[in-house]
Amino acid sequence: MPQVADVLRRIGPALTTELIAELAKDGVSLDAARQRIARANDNIKRLAGLRFPHNARFLYLEDQFGDKKNWQALERVFRDHGKSYWSAVASLKARGGIYPRRLIDGVCGSPAARARQLSPQRIIERLTAINLLEEIYDDATSETYVKFRPHQYGSDSVAQVRARFVAENVVLHGMKEWFRRIGFGSFNKIRVRGEGDAPVVSSVTWDLSAPSYARPLVRPSTKGIKPGFIVCDVNLRDVLGEEAVGAFVRKHDLASAPLNVAPIMPFLIADGFTGKAFGLARARGILATTTSHLFGEDIAKALRDLITLLTDTGATASVNPDHVERVLNNLTRIEGAANNLRGALFEIIVGSLVKDVEGGFLRSGEKWRDYETGRTAETDVLLDRPSDTGPLVIECKAKIPGARVNLDEARKWRHDRVPLLHKIFKTDSRLSGKHVTFELWTNGPIAADALEWLTNYPPSKDYSVNWRDGDAIKSYVDRATSSAIRRAMSEHYFHHPLAKIAAQAARDAGARQ
Numbered sequence: 001m002p003q004v005a006d007v008l009r010r011i012g013p014a015l016t017t018e019l020i021a022e023l024a025k026d027g028v029s030l031d032a033a034r035q036r037i038a039r040a041n042d043n044i045k046r047l048a049g050l051r052f053p054h055n056a057r058f059l060y061l062e063d064q065f066g067d068k069k070n071w072q073a074l075e076r077v078f079r080d081h082g083k084s085y086w087s088a089v090a091s092l093k094a095r096g097g098i099y100p101r102r103l104i105d106g107v108c109g110s111p112a113a114r115a116r117q118l119s120p121q122r123i124i125e126r127l128t129a130i131n132l133l134e135e136i137y138d139d140a141t142s143e144t145y146v147k148f149r150p151h152q153y154g155s156d157s158v159a160q161v162r163a164r165f166v167a168e169n170v171v172l173h174g175m176k177e178w179f180r181r182i183g184f185g186s187f188n189k190i191r192v193r194g195e196g197d198a199p200v201v202s203s204v205t206w207d208l209s210a211p212s213y214a215r216p217l218v219r220p221s222t223k224g225i226k227p228g229f230i231v232c233d234v235n236l237r238d239v240l241g242e243e244a245v246g247a248f249v250r251k252h253d254l255a256s257a258p259l260n261v262a263p264i265m266p267f268l269i270a271d272g273f274t275g276k277a278f279g280l281a282r283a284r285g286i287l288a289t290t291t292s293h294l295f296g297e298d299i300a301k302a303l304r305d306l307i308t309l310l311t312d313t314g315a316t317a318s319v320n321p322d323h324v325e326r327v328l329n330n331l332t333r334i335e336g337a338a339n340n341l342r343g344a345l346f347e348i349i350v351g352s353l354v355k356d357v358e359g360g361f362l363r364s365g366e367k368w369r370d371y372e373t374g375r376t377a378e379t380d381v382l383l384d385r386p387s388d389t390g391p392l393v394i395e396c397k398a399k400i401p402g403a404r405v406n407l408d409e410a411r412k413w414r415h416d417r418v419p420l421l422h423k424i425f426k427t428d429s430r431l432s433g434k435h436v437t438f439e440l441w442t443n444g445p446i447a448a449d450a451l452e453w454l455t456n457y458p459p460s461k462d463y464s465v466n467w468r469d470g471d472a473i474k475s476y477v478d479r480a481t482s483s484a485i486r487r488a489m490s491e492h493y494f495h496h497p498l499a500k501i502a503a504q505a506a507r508d509a510g511a512r513q
Contacts, residue, residue, distance in 0.1 A: 015077055089132070109247060114258075117254070120205075157311075172234055210229065241276075245281050268281060359385070410454050411453065
């Protein structure tokens with residue numbers, strides 16, 4: 001008669017209920033099958049911390065744990081018997097296998113506080129306990145990420161995640177302004193991820209949410225009209241497949257399940273969908289659409305180009321500033337996008353600028369590690385200048401109109417980052433022995449107390465330190481030979497909002513005449 005180990009060797013890791021069914025096929029009674037599983041030897045392991053319907057457990061042989069078939073079997077079990085886990089895994093895979101910890105609730109798609117439902121926190125804890133997920137801290141961005149741990153899954157780089165976030169935020173702010181203009185969402189109550197209160201509806205977290213008083217969504221109540229909701233998720237990583245759309249469908253179903261919840265209209269935005277994924281979305285009432293359908297193909301392409309630029313800044317931006325200018329000009333046509341783009345592209349334009357003015361070899365967005373302490377740091381712009389003046393390292397601080405570099409930012413750069421990078425550079429074969437200049441660049445002003453602190457900071461004999469505010473950078477821009485760089489800087493970084501309004505008013509007056 002077959003033993004439990006024989007069945008596991010034949011079919012792979014499985015639930016106890018599946019093993020009982022397999023043993024029954026071989027003529028073992030159900031009671032005998034249960035007893036054999038209960039008396040299984042130490043070579044047969046039970047996955048700790050996860051229980052499934054009917055108190056079933058996931059069993060595997062000791063030598064099966066951690067291999068590709070083990071994780072595939074577990075995903076199958078999640079899909080058939082543990083939807084909360086499956087949804088989190090499917091959504092994280094669609095996001096590139098890595099996501100910021102502070103926003104992971106939206107990826108899990110489960111309600112934060114509801115009876116008989118696993119919360120996002122509990123899901124992450126349990127998947128981490130079985131070594132499917134892990135948390136990593138990125139010192140350069142001061143951000144904690146949740147990612148797949150098994151190498152079979154793979155995961156995108158932090159740079160790729162950050163690049164997509166910028167592009168997705170452009171889309172989210174475009175949707176926010178569109179909802180405002182047509183009155184679809186309550187004007188001052190539209191919430192976007194990462195900004196203020198989380199966009200939560202029915203205890204489920206989204207990328208964007210808003211109450212809506214559109215007639216099909218409202219309901220009467222004892223207190224008057226009760227608004228419905230619009231919710232939106234954006235994923236620009238790739239063409240979305242059935243699993244990703246299925247996870248979003250489940251997320252919406254969970255949010256809409258309580259009887260007292262007003263109607264929720266769901267939007268899912270991507271660069272594209274497979275045919276089956278789009279069919280699933282339509283069949284389940286999901287408003288699935290692409291960036292090209294929303295904004296036109298020019299802007300959709302500009303969003304893809306933006307992700308490429310931010311992922312590979314030094315290679316692309318330094319050789320083609322016209323391309324950067326086109327991306328900026330296209331995307332700033334989306335209302336609300338300018339502030340998101342200003343910071344993200346500032347280091348690219350600064351890198352192009354200094355290379356244009358001084359020549360040399362440009363490297364941007366590089367990570368460096370101090371192997372003595374394990375600390376890491378990132379260089380926004382590093383220019384190996386062709387002369388004997390030594391490398392130039394620039395820390396970029398793009399500011400919205402009215403904002404300025406404050407004292408905390410100045411201290412972190414001068415007292416922490418500069419000495420750390422200098423220490424790392426001394427052990428680098430390319431930079432060791434060279435006199436490095438560290439500079440802080442901002443398109444706005446530097447606060448008076450920050451400027452005083454920087455001025456009084458003791459100088460170093462081993463390296464040089466300097467800083468440039470908006471006025472100083474304007475003078476530097478005048479030295480650029482590239483008209484595209486000069487236009488990008490003047491239009492998007494030094495154009496005061498009041499002057500822009502006045503210029504637009506003058507153009508409107510001219511048009512009326």
